Amino acid sequence: MIKSTVSRRGFFGGVAAALATVGLGPKSFLFAQGRRRVTEAEYDGFAKLSSNENPYGPSDAVMEAMNYGFKYANRYGYPDGDILQKIADHHGVETDNVLLGAGSGEILKIVGATFLQIRKKVVGVEPSYGSVYRHASGVKADSIKLALLPDYRQDIPAMIDATQKNYRDVGFVYMCNPNNPTGVIVPKREIDQLLDAIPEDVPVLMDEAYHHFVTDPQYASAVPHVLAGRQVIVARTFSKISGMAAIRLGYAIAPKNLIDQMRPMGTGSISAIAKWGGATALGDTAEQEEVKRITLELRGKTTAALTQLGFDCIPSETNFFMVHLGREVRPVIDEFRKRNVLVGRPFPPMLQHLRVSIGTAEEMERFMTAWKEIFPNGGPKASG
Amino acid sequence: MIKSTVSRRGFFGGVAAALATVGLGPKSFLFAQGRRRVTEAEYDGFAKLSSNENPYGPSDAVMEAMNYGFKYANRYGYPDGDILQKIADHHGVETDNVLLGAGSGEILKIVGATFLQIRKKVVGVEPSYGSVYRHASGVKADSIKLALLPDYRQDIPAMIDATQKNYRDVGFVYMCNPNNPTGVIVPKREIDQLLDAIPEDVPVLMDEAYHHFVTDPQYASAVPHVLAGRQVIVARTFSKISGMAAIRLGYAIAPKNLIDQMRPMGTGSISAIAKWGGATALGDTAEQEEVKRITLELRGKTTAALTQLGFDCIPSETNFFMVHLGREVRPVIDEFRKRNVLVGRPFPPMLQHLRVSIGTAEEMERFMTAWKEIFPNGGPKASG
Numbered sequence: 001m002i003k004s005t006v007s008r009r010g011f012f013g014g015v016a017a018a019l020a021t022v023g024l025g026p027k028s029f030l031f032a033q034g035r036r037r038v039t040e041a042e043y044d045g046f047a048k049l050s051s052n053e054n055p056y057g058p059s060d061a062v063m064e065a066m067n068y069g070f071k072y073a074n075r076y077g078y079p080d081g082d083i084l085q086k087i088a089d090h091h092g093v094e095t096d097n098v099l100l101g102a103g104s105g106e107i108l109k110i111v112g113a114t115f116l117q118i119r120k121k122v123v124g125v126e127p128s129y130g131s132v133y134r135h136a137s138g139v140k141a142d143s144i145k146l147a148l149l150p151d152y153r154q155d156i157p158a159m160i161d162a163t164q165k166n167y168r169d170v171g172f173v174y175m176c177n178p179n180n181p182t183g184v185i186v187p188k189r190e191i192d193q194l195l196d197a198i199p200e201d202v203p204v205l206m207d208e209a210y211h212h213f214v215t216d217p218q219y220a221s222a223v224p225h226v227l228a229g230r231q232v233i234v235a236r237t238f239s240k241i242s243g244m245a246a247i248r249l250g251y252a253i254a255p256k257n258l259i260d261q262m263r264p265m266g267t268g269s270i271s272a273i274a275k276w277g278g279a280t281a282l283g284d285t286a287e288q289e290e291v292k293r294i295t296l297e298l299r300g301k302t303t304a305a306l307t308q309l310g311f312d313c314i315p316s317e318t319n320f321f322m323v324h325l326g327r328e329v330r331p332v333i334d335e336f337r338k339r340n341v342l343v344g345r346p347f348p349p350m351l352q353h354l355r356v357s358i359g360t361a362e363e364m365e366r367f368m369t370a371w372k373e374i375f376p377n378g379g380p381k382a383s384g
Numbered sequence: 385m386i387k388s389t390v391s392r393r394g395f396f397g398g399v400a401a402a403l404a405t406v407g408l409g410p411k412s413f414l415f416a417q418g419r420r421r422v423t424e425a426e427y428d429g430f431a432k433l434s435s436n437e438n439p440y441g442p443s444d445a446v447m448e449a450m451n452y453g454f455k456y457a458n459r460y461g462y463p464d465g466d467i468l469q470k471i472a473d474h475h476g477v478e479t480d481n482v483l484l485g486a487g488s489g490e491i492l493k494i495v496g497a498t499f500l501q502i503r504k505k506v507v508g509v510e511p512s513y514g515s516v517y518r519h520a521s522g523v524k525a526d527s528i529k530l531a532l533l534p535d536y537r538q539d540i541p542a543m544i545d546a547t548q549k550n551y552r553d554v555g556f557v558y559m560c561n562p563n564n565p566t567g568v569i570v571p572k573r574e575i576d577q578l579l580d581a582i583p584e585d586v587p588v589l590m591d592e593a594y595h596h597f598v599t600d601p602q603y604a605s606a607v608p609h610v611l612a613g614r615q616v617i618v619a620r621t622f623s624k625i626s627g628m629a630a631i632r633l634g635y636a637i638a639p640k641n642l643i644d645q646m647r648p649m650g651t652g653s654i655s656a657i658a659k660w661g662g663a664t665a666l667g668d669t670a671e672q673e674e675v676k677r678i679t680l681e682l683r684g685k686t687t688a689a690l691t692q693l694g695f696d697c698i699p700s701e702t703n704f705f706m707v708h709l710g711r712e713v714r715p716v717i718d719e720f721r722k723r724n725v726l727v728g729r730p731f732p733p734m735l736q737h738l739r740v741s742i743g744t745a746e747e748m749e750r751f752m753t754a755w756k757e758i759f760p761n762g763g764p765k766a767s768g
Contacts, residue, residue, distance in 0.1 A: 067451075069630075070447065073442050074438050082413045
């Protein structure tokens, strides 16, 4: 029953669907990928496996809640579904420990704006979610980017070492867990190891955007470290498991002293639609389980097929995975684009790996069809 | 016909109205005004004349466009109604001259983050929209706050003088035009006078949040100064005339060199709902005219009644006005609150003035009824 709910979301929910055929927009828009104009119909026709999106969109309950939020479209300080309290309750913290952001992207920017200045440093691995490092450059801070281990895990001893050696200059440590673009987790014991070894006053930003897709029992959220009083900031988003990427809602969970420092750097400018949707999405666990189930099933099917064709896939704990091509990724991305399949951009220094987000079953079929055209002779490990 | 469109918006549009009776939220929420919990029904029952809101909400066309935006709720880099190009076309500038914000509030923060640092100064009048000065304090910058003239106009010679005398330290000049909370404009010739007198490289932030309500022919937008190459940043919002306050959309129009400096300080995190709504709202001029007409009619009626009762009102060019009470405003605000009428907060140093936003006809009647109870003996100029 839940499955059918997820599957039948084409556009979303009954309310918006009524408007699906209304022609509102211009004939084309500036498409970020490639910076050229594409038509809306062209965009809608892509298999979109490039941005780790949830292809099913918000659940019906969340759609209903967001529509309800329109009631306060023209207001300030309106009833907001009690989103802050609900997030606090969800994690067993106080509302003083929660900061809302327009997506976890805003949270990452706020952390940068709060803890980095000229010559301060952020410590983290590369590749990872790059916006933290880009923001650091923007404010003339430095990034200490550590290489991944040969098996693509984050190098915790190197992270500890870099933090200790640069202690006076480190603004914060950044860890995306599971990591984007690799899909690999940092196990709980390694987070404990990191926090045990670095000075207690160094903030650690744990980006848990893909938290909900993890099944590995060695993984654990870092929220308990916040409750234990460590200077840990956990960033969460409604963009992935809840399918609300374009609605822009995320939050930070952190000790009050850090939230108090961060708050003035935020816009405090979250839409009523996001707040009402988020307040409902938090409790939407059956839908989330179903999105996770379908996504992991399709991930398993796709990586098995690629392995069969002779390509190594990095074992993933997220709604995307990386596959080793044995050649440069850039022309491969272009080949997919020609077939109306959008796949992940290059992630230096892993320039022979392709990141593939898990779309719908139909999109994954289009991906595999394109794959076989682009790699007619199989992969580096192909037997043929 | 348009009038009936505006008038019949209770909740908004046909789409959302279908959901008006769904009970989604908790029984109460934390209400910013007074920081206490109020129920949703209690909030809905207030006459809300405290926050310069448009009581009619988004037009049907904008509601339809926002609902259409749900199509891309789960996406990044999606068709967005071509909002940036439409804003550029609307003002006859290039997209390089436009920066989107989550409300003009984010634009004001971005300007502060870009041009103020420790010991830098912002020059402007007091009272005005205070968030600029609060943000300055937050980043340890200073505010040079100039007194209004006796007739509540902004003191342009003092602004010029303060800018010249502090030239090396001035991050930017702030002007809210028309000014909030007074409702008074700075005429075009005085803006020209300011720009002619201050050094050309001092950025001037012109906050035109209430632009659409002005009728005075001496007023003009500062956008032509941007086109003329001056270091002017015009901030606009969809919160007022378009009734989208809780949707969070605004923008800056400025020379490319300023936009390029400002862009890294923004979240770039605007919802699809806001973008689609804004793209339609820009062209929604008949609805805007009607909102303006009704608002100014009710403003005229209300200020005439208060004048009749012996109270002086400051002539306003906005969807709010200030009235001189002849006594402290704080207890008067509390008296209105007891009668479920929300009016403006105190605006120091004008602590004997009350700011009243223009609500619906019904809300203004409730306001006048409460007024007569709170001031049974008329005002400072009452004849009786």
